[in-house]
Amino acid sequence: EYGMEKPQGYSVSFHYNPHVEYHHFGSSHPMKPWRLTLTKQLVLAYGLEYCMELYEPRPATFDELAIFHDREYLSFLSNVTPQNAKPDDNAYLAFGFGGDSNDCPVFDGLWNYVSIYSGASMNAAYNLLNKQSDVAINWSGGLHHAKKNLASGFCYINDIVLAIQLLLTQHQRVLYIDIDVHHGDGVEAAFESTDRVFTLSYHKFGIDRNGYPFFPGTGNINEMGPTDPANRGKGHSLNIPIDDGIDDDQYKWLFKTVTGAVIDKYNPTAIVLQSGADSLGGDRLGRFNLNIKAHGFCIETVKNYGRPLLLIGGGGYTPRNVARTWCHETAVCVGAELHNNLPTHIPYIQAFQGAENGGGILYPDLHNTKRHDNLNTDAKLNKLVAQAMENLRYIEG
Numbered sequence: 328e329y330g331m332e333k334p335q336g337y338s339v340s341f342h343y344n345p346h347v348e349y350h351h352f353g354s355s356h357p358m359k360p361w362r363l364t365l366t367k368q369l370v371l372a373y374g375l376e377y378c379m380e381l382y383e384p385r386p387a388t389f390d391e392l393a394i395f396h397d398r399e400y401l402s403f404l405s406n407v408t409p410q411n412a413k414p415d416d417n418a419y420l421a422f423g424f425g426g427d428s429n430d431c432p433v434f435d436g437l438w439n440y441v442s443i444y445s446g447a448s449m450n451a452a453y454n455l456l457n458k459q460s461d462v463a464i465n466w467s468g469g470l471h472h473a474k475k476n477l478a479s480g481f482c483y484i485n486d487i488v489l490a491i492q493l494l495l496t497q498h499q500r501v502l503y504i505d506i507d508v509h510h511g512d513g514v515e516a517a518f519e520s521t522d523r524v525f526t527l528s529y530h531k532f533g534i535d536r537n538g539y540p541f542f543p544g545t546g547n548i549n550e551m552g553p554t555d556p557a558n559r560g561k562g563h564s565l566n567i568p569i570d571d572g573i574d575d576d577q578y579k580w581l582f583k584t585v586t587g588a589v590i591d592k593y594n595p596t597a598i599v600l601q602s603g604a605d606s607l608g609g610d611r612l613g614r615f616n617l618n619i620k621a622h623g624f625c626i627e628t629v630k631n632y633g634r635p636l637l638l639i640g641g642g643g644y645t646p647r648n649v650a651r652t653w654c655h656e657t658a659v660c661v662g663a664e665l666h667n668n669l670p671t672h673i674p675y676i677q678a679f680q681g682a683e684n685g686g687g688i689l690y691p692d693l694h695n696t697k698r699h700d701n702l703n704t705d706a707k708l709n710k711l712v713a714q715a716m717e718n719l720r721y722i723e724g
């Protein structure tokens with residue numbers, strides 16, 4: 328293929344352990360690890376494996392996960408099975424399992440699943456530290472809600488926090504950016520007391536018609552971390568609350584303006600980008616109206632700052648569109664342009680064919696699903712950006 332040569336000395340690595348695919352949260356659960364099978368199939372079908380280094384990382388160990396998580400929590404997580412689980416047990420509920428929503432079910436191979444996706448994020452971080460890669464990708468990671476002793480919102484182990492902790496061994500300032508439709512609360516909380524990590528999350532924020540806040544209910548514009556002036560972490564979080572139905576042009580402008588200002592002011596030496604695909608139009612859980620190329624614009628914008636970049640997955644609940652997006656973003660990283668017509672020789676091609684499934688092309692119009700009216704006026708977004716710039720004055724030297 329033409330246009331796929333990698334620039335001299337510029338290197339992208341892809342960290343993926345295929346065993347992650349075989350885990351199931353339960354048939355009605357929106358999180359489908361097999362979306363990663365679809366992603367890998369598209370990446371291979373377009374020949375992108377020839378443009379980057381492929382790694383098959385080992386699972387992380389208990390001790391590696393204990394760099395962030397409490398050992399009591401990890402002991403519970405490593406021992407619990409659907410057979411021995413006691414749903415009324417104090418520990419079970421206190422650690423975030425089951426409960427009314429059952430967002431975090433106990434399923435077969437749970438420990439294996441969490442150690443695989445975490446091992447891949449850590450392996451990717453090591454590649455950046457060794458200068459083996461300029462961009463390291465792990466689409467199986469990005470589980471941004473997990474806390475040190477609590478499972479939350481489909482996330483059990485926070486692979487992002489673990490990877491950032493590794494980057495901090497060599498980098499004085501790490502910027503974390505999160506374009507998942509949900510607030511990256513777990514990463515923000517983990518680093519609330521340090522000025523060596525700045526967290527920036529774009530997300531849906533607000534109360535719905537039934538009075539329920541959009542999950543996890545945090546991340547308003549005025550939430551900037553601790554307020555104690557003695558806390559080193561004060562002002563080192565920026566949250567961008569967005570309403571339903573934001574479109575491509577509005578999101579691209581918002582992202583470019585705010586992210587650019589943060590990078591200019593904070594001057595990070597490494598960047599971690601969580602690319603949750605639930606911010607796409609038509610997502611089962613999301614509320615935004617983004618097309619694949621607008622989502623990919625965020626990756627391209629960050630990549631162009633030329634800092635070591637860890638690119639990780641996250642949410643995304645319409646598997647065929649998750650695969651399209653992450654394949655496109657892999658291509659953005661290696662500097663390739665992809666044909667809109669999907670290669671026909673891929674397994675699972677039927678998942679992408681037919682009008683309902685995006686018509687056999689890579690870039691279907693996701694905006695035409697029109698599931699959410701756009702409640703974001705340009706005036707509201709201008710005001711939001713002004714407030715964000717005001718918040719950034721806290722980190723001026």
Ligand code: ZLS
Nearest residue numbers: 355356357428429430470471480481507509542641642643
């Ligand atoms: O960011 O909204 C919630 C929590 C509830 C508790 C009460 N019940 C009735 C409603 C839900 C407030 N949870 C969210 C979690 C979203 C996590 C996003 C993760 C990420 O993308 C990163 C990976 C939520 N939204 C939708 C569901 N949960 C949900 C939908 C359908 C089901 C099936 C399985 C389980 C129970 C039935 C479930 C959860």
Ligand code: CA
Nearest residue numbers: 505507509529
């Ligand atoms: Ca987010």
Ligand code: ZN
Nearest residue numbers: 507509605642
């Ligand atoms: Zn999400």
